[in-house]
Amino acid sequence: MATVEIRNLVKQYPGAEKPAIPNANLTIDDQSFVVLVGPSGCGKSTLLRMIAGLEDISGGDLLIDGQRINNLSPKDRDIAMVFQNYALYPHMSVYENMAFGLKLRKFSKAEIDKRVRAAADILSMNDLLDRKPKAMSGGQRQRVAIGRAIVREPKVFLFDEPLSNLDAKLRVQMRVEIKRLHQRLNATMVYVTHDQVEAMTMGDKIVVMKAGVIQQADSPMNLYYDPINLFVAGFIGSPSMNFSRGQLVNKNGTFQFTNQELTFQIPTTQAESLEGQAGKNVVFGFRPEHVHDCQFAAGKSLTEPQRITIDVVEPIGSETFVYFTLTGQTCCLRVSSDIRYQPGDVIEIGFDTDRLYFFDAQTEERLR
Numbered sequence: 001m002a003t004v005e006i007r008n009l010v011k012q013y014p015g016a017e018k019p020a021i022p023n024a025n026l027t028i029d030d031q032s033f034v035v036l037v038g039p040s041g042c043g044k045s046t047l048l049r050m051i052a053g054l055e056d057i058s059g060g061d062l063l064i065d066g067q068r069i070n071n072l073s074p075k076d077r078d079i080a081m082v083f084q085n086y087a088l089y090p091h092m093s094v095y096e097n098m099a100f101g102l103k104l105r106k107f108s109k110a111e112i113d114k115r116v117r118a119a120a121d122i123l124s125m126n127d128l129l130d131r132k133p134k135a136m137s138g139g140q141r142q143r144v145a146i147g148r149a150i151v152r153e154p155k156v157f158l159f160d161e162p163l164s165n166l167d168a169k170l171r172v173q174m175r176v177e178i179k180r181l182h183q184r185l186n187a188t189m190v191y192v193t194h195d196q197v198e199a200m201t202m203g204d205k206i207v208v209m210k211a212g213v214i215q216q217a218d219s220p221m222n223l224y225y226d227p228i229n230l231f232v233a234g235f236i237g238s239p240s241m242n243f244s245r246g247q248l249v250n251k252n253g254t255f256q257f258t259n260q261e262l263t264f265q266i267p268t269t270q271a272e273s274l275e276g277q278a279g280k281n282v283v284f285g286f287r288p289e290h291v292h293d294c295q296f297a298a299g300k301s302l303t304e305p306q307r308i309t310i311d312v313v314e315p316i317g318s319e320t321f322v323y324f325t326l327t328g329q330t331c332c333l334r335v336s337s338d339i340r341y342q343p344g345d346v347i348e349i350g351f352d353t354d355r356l357y358f359f360d361a362q363t364e365e366r367l368r
Contacts, residue, residue: 002065002078002155002188004028004051010059011046011212019058020046021212028156028205033182033189035203037196038235043212044192045160051190052081052158064155080149081158084165086141088133088148094120095129098148112151119150122184123177139170146181159191163198175202197238200224208232230364233285233357239321241285242331245361250278257284257358261327264303267353273368274358282367285357288321288334294348296339302350310345 004027011021021043028034036044049055051062053074062069069077088097095116102112120126123143133141142162149157159178163171179202182189193199199206200220207217208231216228227233233241246259248266255271255278257264262284266274294305311330312323315337322333322341333349341347358367 003030004156004188004190005063005066006047006051006060007063008060009047009050009057009062011043011050011055012058019212021050024060024212024214026207026214026217028188028190031186031188033179033191033202033204035191035193035199035206036209037193037199037206038209040194042209044194044207044209046212047209048158048160048190048192051156052079053077054081078155079158080152080154080156081160082142082145082149082162084161086133086145086165088141088144090133093130093132094125094136094144094147097133097144098151101148102151115151115153116147119147122150122181123147137170138166139174142166142174143177146178150181150185155188157187157189159189161192161194163193164195171198178202196236200236206236208235227357228366230283230285230359230366233359233366237287239288239332239334241287241357242291242326243329244284244327244331246282246284246327248274248277248280248282248358257282257356259327262306264306264351266356270353270356277367280367281361283359283361283364285359286351286355288332290352290355291331291333291349292352293333293335293339294350296335297350300350301353303353303356305348305350307346307348310341310343310347312343313341 006024006026009021009024010019012019024047036047038044046055050057053072057070064077098116098119099112102115120129123146125143125147128140163174166174175198191202203220205217206220206223208215208223210231216223216232223232223236227236244259244262246257246262249256249258255266255274257266292300292302294302308324308326310322310324314321318337320335320337322335324331359365360367
């Protein structure tokens with residue numbers, strides 16, 4: 001397979017005031033599964049299409065296995081791309097769709113048959129080879145599109161939101177299939193999605209983008225527990241991180257976070273890293289599983305109790321999401337479904353002392 005290196009890559013569309021991608025730097029390791037994630041318009045698909053050769057590069061360098069490929073045509077880059085809309089030929093059978101690209105490249109019939117049947121076996125599609133796309137489900141058609149990529153045996157697989165047209169249950173099934181495929185092929189894969197749950201469950205490495213800029217590139221768990229800024233913290237996680245604006249104060253040598261509704265002491269271990277930040281306007285962040293009803297939190301190290309009123313209770317089966325308002329923001333508490341609440345209930349909550357996140361209110365960078 002291959003290593004992909006993106007060095008100072010720029011994409012500037014003619015007439016646009018700002019570049020779509022101002023300066024991207026990223027290394028995609030050999031045999032890794034890298035997910036580009038971010039909101040619509042953040043530049044993730046543009047970056048993928050630049051790797052594929054479907055978008056011109058305005059500046060910088062793109063290398064595969066050390067070879068600069070800026071000016072190579074898509075067919076000469078040894079990549080295969082799976083699109084959102086499958087892009088299958090409706091008049092061709094599954095076998096013919098998968099074989100078509102190999103026929104254009106003048107492969108022998110024997111080699112074509114070998115590769116198509118091997119891909120069909122990997123994707124459990126042996127009994128579908130004679131079908132036409134219109135006689136297949138969305139998930140089956142997407143497997144055909146993936147099979148068409150597999151038969152090429154490319155250096156790099158590119159996926160552009162391939163599951164967005166599928167229903168929720170089928171998306172989960174296809175996520176597992178694509179991840180299993182990666183493990184079986186030991187391939188280098190780059191996958192674009194706007195769904196952060198999809199990114200968290202699939203990627204070895206996740207690249208979070210905003211307005212064409214890579215915010216953070218790291219493993220799923222590092223992104224979740226160690227976000228570099230407010231955007232990453234709020235984007236990664238479902239339900240997302242809760243936020244409350246306030247100030248850091250130093251009261252008689254003790255660091256506290258305070259606003260009109262909250263006041264609690266910051267543990268000494270974390271306060272040491274905030275030295276010199278007293279008086280700064282900050283955003284306090286906490287995840288739904290890092291805040292607890294004090295009466296059910298025996299043995300946990302929590303901040304001082306804070307009283308809140310429950311607005312909405314949302315049972316989802318194995319757990320329940322409890323929503324409340326804090327400094328004008330809707331916040332979420334994740335609890336076991338065994339705990340029953342009603343809207344209007346007043347409870348006391350505390351925050352995990354080892355999972356308190358603080359961000360500079362102006363720069364939005366994490367304070368450490």
